[in-house]
Structures are given as C-alpha cells and as structure tokens.
Amino acid sequence: MTKITPLPHIAQTKPYVPGGKLAGASGSVIMxxxxxxxxxxxxxxxxxxxxxxxxxxxxxxxxxxxxxxTIAEAVGIADSSRVVVSAGSDEIIHLLTQSYAGPGDEILFTEHAFSMYRVSALSHGATPVTVPETDLTAGVNAILGAVSERTKILFLANPNNPTGTMLPVEALEQLQDSLPPHVLFVVDGAYAEYVGPEYEAQIRDLVDRKANTVMMRTFSKIHGLAALRLGWGYMPAEIAETYQRIRGPFNVNGLAVGAGMASIQDTDFLAKSRDHNTDWRARMIAALNAMGLPTPHSDANFVLPEFGSSERAAAANDFLKACNILVRAVGGYGLPERLRITVGSAHDNQAVLDALKEFTASR
Ligand SMILES: Cc1ncc(COP(=O)(O)O)c(C=O)c1O
Structure with a gap:
C-alpha cells in the first residue's frame, strides 16, 4: 500500500462536474x-x-x-498593469483563493452559485460558507449577515450561473461599501457581455471605486473560445501584483493570445452574438412558460425551466438525451427540479423546444 496520501482537505475535495458529452450517442448531438x-x-x-x-x-x-x-484598450482600462490573464477564468478563482484563503478561513458565495467557488475553497483547505438566496437571487443583507472575521473572499457571479439572475449595480456598490476591509469582493462577469456594454463598464468601474474589488471575465462564453482556456481579470494594483507573482510563467498559450486579441476587438461579432441571445432567450422563456414549465427571467445565455419535481426533470433530461439533445441537470446546484438550457442556434433552440413540447404533452 502506498504511503503517499494527499493532504486531508485535498482528499475531501470533489471535482467540478462539467456539462459533458453524450456518451454512446449516434448521429449529431445538440449541445x-x-x-x-x-x-x-x-x-x-x-x-x-x-x-x-x-x-x-x-x-x-x-x-x-x-x-x-489590447484588453485594456478594448474595455477602457487606463492601466494595463492591473489587467491579468489566465488559463480560463477558473484559474483566477484558484489563484485568488490560493493567495488569500487557507485553513481556518471562510469563503462566501450564495446558495446556487457557480460550483467552482466551493471546489476552490475546499481544495485550498478553506471553509465554504453558503448564503441562502431568495427567488434564485443573491441578497445584499443575507450576504453581509454571513460575513465573519474569518471571511476572506466573497465570490459573486453577476449574472450568476446556473440561475441567470443578477443584482443591480447599486446593490454591488452597497456590498462593496459594507464589506469589512479584510474581505476581497470578486465580481465574476463571465456572462456580463450578455447584459451589455453599459453594464460591462459599470463593473469595470467598481474595481476603481474601492480597493477591495476584483472583476474576472472569460473568453469561454460570448467569445466562443472555451477550448482555448482564456480568462482575464481587472484588479487593484497590489492584488494584480500578487497574482502575477504566483501564476505559472506561461499560463496562457500562444493560440489563446492571438485569438483573444482578435476577438475582443471584434465588436460586430460580439454584438451579433448578444443580439441573437437576447432574441432567442426571450422566445425560449415565453415558449417554456407556455408549455407549463415556469421559467424565470435570465440575464445570461441560458434559461432554467422548472419541471415541478426532480423526477419529472430527470425524465425530461432522459427524454432529451434520447433525442440526442444534451442540456444540464442542476441537482448539484440544489435545483433538482430544473434543467439549465443554453441558448443555442435557432435550429438547436427550436429542436429543444419541440422535444420539450412533446415531453410535456404526455408527461
Ligand atoms: C460564473 C462562471 N464563472 C467562471 C466560469 C469559468 O469559465 P472558464 O474557466 O471557462 O473561463 C464559468 C464557466 O462556466 C462560469 O459559469
């Protein structure tokens, strides 16, 4: 038997569960x-x-x-030394956690938050603390009520994945102002482009408004570069300097550098992607509600219909898989009665709506 054992907190860390592939499918799969x-x-x-x-x-x-x-210029940041780049924005989550939290420290996020925050806290020996949400939405007072002397980081995706909900910028400012100085406030803008350029500028400005705030972004969503693993962040100078000290020397690959520079300047492509998403998101929410699957407003590029029970959601998921359509089960996010469906191409969106119409007609 080997005597090589991981540290106890590593041994207890469960891996992130990705959206995945459809095993054993024949023919083309709608992802x-x-x-x-x-x-x-x-x-x-x-x-x-x-x-x-x-x-x-x-x-x-x-x-x-x-x-x-190039990133700084494209998004209106004067000091590019405070822009950092990463192998996917997941790396920023990990490196901030590694830098600012460890055993005995707490990391805050809300009830249905993006699951990497928990994975990262656990893998660095910090204690994850989950704050209840109301109507699938984070609340300023609930978050502030959960802050303790041991809290080191608050992660808040705005819009959040998988709920698609977001807090208004005024609420983010209130959080910034009310958090004690020992808490780092990380605003995760993975889906910010789907809200629009005005909001993107507002969360950029949050970083300049107070020295406790970091913004992280990704090229995996609206930029369509998920496989390259490219993310970036905008940070107060001291935090950026810490990040640069501990990241791998070549953490971003050369193809990602080229693609990222071209993509962030392609404002026509980004606007086309956002407009398509806004249009189809509204159509999908209306169609899902009309078939008796209550679907809340979403500010991101996915929707979250409710099936009434976890069994019915699982049956719908199986039905879609049998149609070669892969959506995301979100039981791991505490939402077993829902499925998360990405807003895809017109063809794929219509296919998932048609399949769910057939499903709901009989079950
Ligand atoms: C809210 C949120 N943050 C961060 C990420 C990480 O994205 P990536 O590591 O691909 O940049 C995701 C991916 O799904 C996400 O939903």
Whole structure:
C-alpha cells in the first residue's frame, strides 16, 4: 500500500462536474449544456490562430503585454498593469483563493452559485460558507449577515450561473461599501457581455471605486473560445501584483493570445452574438412558460425551466438525451427540479423546444 496520501482537505475535495458529452450517442448531438456560443469563435479569432500556429514552438511573452494592453484598450482600462490573464477564468478563482484563503478561513458565495467557488475553497483547505438566496437571487443583507472575521473572499457571479439572475449595480456598490476591509469582493462577469456594454463598464468601474474589488471575465462564453482556456481579470494594483507573482510563467498559450486579441476587438461579432441571445432567450422563456414549465427571467445565455419535481426533470433530461439533445441537470446546484438550457442556434433552440413540447404533452 502506498504511503503517499494527499493532504486531508485535498482528499475531501470533489471535482467540478462539467456539462459533458453524450456518451454512446449516434448521429449529431445538440449541445446545450455548457453555455457555449452557437456561432463558434469570431472568424477574426480563427484567422489570428492560423497566423500564429507556425510559432507555437516559441514560448509566449511571459508578461502577455500585448494581450493585456489590447484588453485594456478594448474595455477602457487606463492601466494595463492591473489587467491579468489566465488559463480560463477558473484559474483566477484558484489563484485568488490560493493567495488569500487557507485553513481556518471562510469563503462566501450564495446558495446556487457557480460550483467552482466551493471546489476552490475546499481544495485550498478553506471553509465554504453558503448564503441562502431568495427567488434564485443573491441578497445584499443575507450576504453581509454571513460575513465573519474569518471571511476572506466573497465570490459573486453577476449574472450568476446556473440561475441567470443578477443584482443591480447599486446593490454591488452597497456590498462593496459594507464589506469589512479584510474581505476581497470578486465580481465574476463571465456572462456580463450578455447584459451589455453599459453594464460591462459599470463593473469595470467598481474595481476603481474601492480597493477591495476584483472583476474576472472569460473568453469561454460570448467569445466562443472555451477550448482555448482564456480568462482575464481587472484588479487593484497590489492584488494584480500578487497574482502575477504566483501564476505559472506561461499560463496562457500562444493560440489563446492571438485569438483573444482578435476577438475582443471584434465588436460586430460580439454584438451579433448578444443580439441573437437576447432574441432567442426571450422566445425560449415565453415558449417554456407556455408549455407549463415556469421559467424565470435570465440575464445570461441560458434559461432554467422548472419541471415541478426532480423526477419529472430527470425524465425530461432522459427524454432529451434520447433525442440526442444534451442540456444540464442542476441537482448539484440544489435545483433538482430544473434543467439549465443554453441558448443555442435557432435550429438547436427550436429542436429543444419541440422535444420539450412533446415531453410535456404526455408527461
Ligand atoms: C460564473 C462562471 N464563472 C467562471 C466560469 C469559468 O469559465 P472558464 O474557466 O471557462 O473561463 C464559468 C464557466 O462556466 C462560469 O459559469
């Protein structure tokens, strides 16, 4: 028997469960489980990857200066030294946790928050603390009521995954102002582009408003670059400096650098993706409600119909799988009576709606 054993908190950490693939399916599968962009990447990002493909024998710039400057310019950030880049925004979650919380410390997030916050807390020996939500939405007072002397980080995805709900910017400002100075406030803007450019600017400005706040973003959703694993963050100078100290020297690969720079400047592609999402999200919510599946408002690129019971949600999930349609079961998020459905292409959205109509007609 081996004597090599992981640290106790690592041994207890359960891995993140991804949206996954449909095992054993024959024919084409409709993938609506991982909130990916149905348009794929921007054509300009594909061109940029082709242009750098012949250079991947050379390590990327360890400072990622061009990528950070391009991001800063595209989103109106004056000081690119406070922009950091990452291998997916998951890496930012991990590196912030590693830097600021450990055994004995608490990490706060809300009841149906993105599950990597818990995985990251546990894998660094910190204690995850879950704050109840009301109507699938985080509440400022509930969060503040859960803060203790041991709280080190508050993670808040706004909009949140998998609920699709968000707090207004005024509530984020109230949180910023009311959190004690020892708590780092991480605003996760993975879905911010779907809300719109005005909101993107507002959460950028939150970082400048108070020294306790970090914004993290991803290229995996509206940019359609999930497989490249590229994220970025905007941080107070001291926090960015800590991040740069502990990240891997080449944490972002060269293809991601090229694609990310091209994608963040392709505002037409981003606007087209957002408009398609806004249009189809409304159509899907209306259609799901009309078939007796209560579906709340969503500010992101997915919807969350309710099936009345966990058994019926599971039966609907099985029915969709039999139709080669993969959506996301969210029992692990405390929502076993719901399914999360990504807003996909017009064809795929219609297919999932047609299948659910057939399902609800008989069950
Ligand atoms: C709220 C939220 N934050 C962060 C991420 C991580 O994305 P990535 O690591 O691909 O950037 C996701 C992915 O689903 C998410 O939903």
């Amino acid at each position: 609506l489980a991982s909130n990916e962009n149905p348009f794929g990447p921007s054509p300009k990002a594909i061109e940029a990857m082709k242009a750098v493909a012949g250079d991947v024998h050379v390590y990327p710039d360890p400072e990622y200066r061009a990528l950070r400057e």
